[in-house]
Amino acid sequence: MSFRLLAECPVTGARAGEYSTPHGTLRTPVFMPVGTQATVKAMAPFELEQMGAQILLGNTYHLFLRPGEDLVERAGGLHRFMDWPHPILTDSGGFQVFSLAELRTLSDEGVVFRSHRDGSRHLMTPERSVKIQEKLGSDIAMCFDECVPYPSTPEASREGMERTLRWAVRCREAHARPGQDLFGIVQGSVYEDQRVLCARELVRLDFPGYAIGGLSVGESHGEMYRILDCLAPEMPRTKPRYLMGVGHPANLVEGIARGVDLFDCVLPTRNGRNGTVFTSTGRLNVKNQALAEDFRPLDETCDCYVCRHYTRAYLRHLYKAGEILAARLCTWHNLHFLLSLVEGARNAILEGTFPAYREAFHARFDDVREAEA
Structure with missing residues (x-):
């Protein structure tokens, strides 16, 4: 897997590139429709192909609960299970787990949570998140991270950011699937110093790509752009950058202007x-x-x-x-x-x-x- 820059805008920093994966080469920047439960709601895979979709996103949390990663693996992996022969990215399940504030208990080991479906109790650790994604067989996997709510105090945000870094080390050590890139996730809420520190520490771990999490969670567009501005010079120029959960048209254009390569969001399907x-x-x-x-x-x-x-x-x-x-x-x-x-x-x-x-x-x-x- 490799990422190649083809052009950069000298005025804004916008980038066009090619990102090769085992299931095809992505032409970046690229938007990923969200296939939460191995399907993009209301759409068939051939329809997505016809409209130009290059890559889909699958949700680790939901696929873990139903039908389970072992079943997907036996089916030949997520690509074959959902009949999508092109690239797939899976999120870590972190956002979904942390959105269940009243149903989970957090520690450095991981997160104990109860299923929103049947109340069953589960432990999600960085290692388990990685292994689930390996069994799903996605082209791009994500580190398990802590996404703090907005607004958060500087103290709460720093605690989540530092835990995200510790978990990133564990995810890096646990990941072993060839042909699957693992991305680190930058956290730190709207605090520039925390964002920069998190990015620098993740870059030291030398991930194949870097995601920006914890945005589009209630902050203003201006706050989002300020964080993207401070992170742009911290991101390695030769590796892909992914802005998680962002799909408003204006945010896409402004994210691209700040050097982002990949986007995803449920907004177009939900709306x-x-x-x-x-x-x-x-x-x-x-x-x-x-x-x-x-x-x-x-x-x-x-x-x-x-x-x-x-x-x-x-x-x-x-x-x-x-x-x-x-x-x-x-x-x-x-x-x-x-x-x-x-x-x-x-x-x-x-x-x-x-x-x-x-x-x-x-x-x-x-x-x-x-x-x-």
Whole structure:
């Protein structure tokens, strides 16, 4: 597995590269649709291929609870189990475990937690998280980390950051699967000194790639960008950088501008199921009464399957009628929108026009109000 830079924007630091894995070469920057339980909700793998998805994310916590990593391994690994022959990244399960504050007990050994499904008791350690991901067979695995809530005091954040570093050492020592890259995760909440310290210590451990966790958890966009700014010079130039759980269109463009290579988020699928879509001018609620006789596509600048075949009025009708197709079509559009946005940014980096691409996006996309019906 290797990462190669092809171009960098001299104005912003945006990067375009190629990241080779056993299941294909990723063209970065890249957005990863989230397949929490070995499926991207409402979408079939061949549909994801058609819209240009290169890599999917699987969730270690959920797959551990159901159907279990041993079953997935017997099925031939996650790629064969879900019929996705392209790269897969698995998260460590840390975010899900730590979101269960009332159901878990934390120590340096690991986390004792109760399943949100049946209340069963489990111990997740750094070593166990790594071994689960090895059995799942992903191309990219993540270290088990502590994601502190936002807001956190400097003391609570530092404690979580230092535990994350200790666990990273244990994950590095436990990891043994050839052809699977293990990424370290930078924590430290919104405290720049903690973020920089964590990044430097992880770089000393020489991971194949580095993730930035603990953002998009309630902080402002400005706080997120400030942390990305302070981390950019600390990240090795020749290794991939992954911003975890971030998928708002503006955050993608600004993350790319700060040198991030990989992104993931449930936002496009969750919003799609709930009737909110992204367009080139902002968000649009397809349940809005004003769309009842609107026979335009969701986005007149979009060439996705949905925008080529269906109208706003039809999609609103599907939602009002409770039809499953409504969630499928809106999810399809949202994923296509983000994949195209990131692909456009990559092309602009290669062509040397990324600053203009970034400016044009912000001139069109209004995050304050919903797009006009």
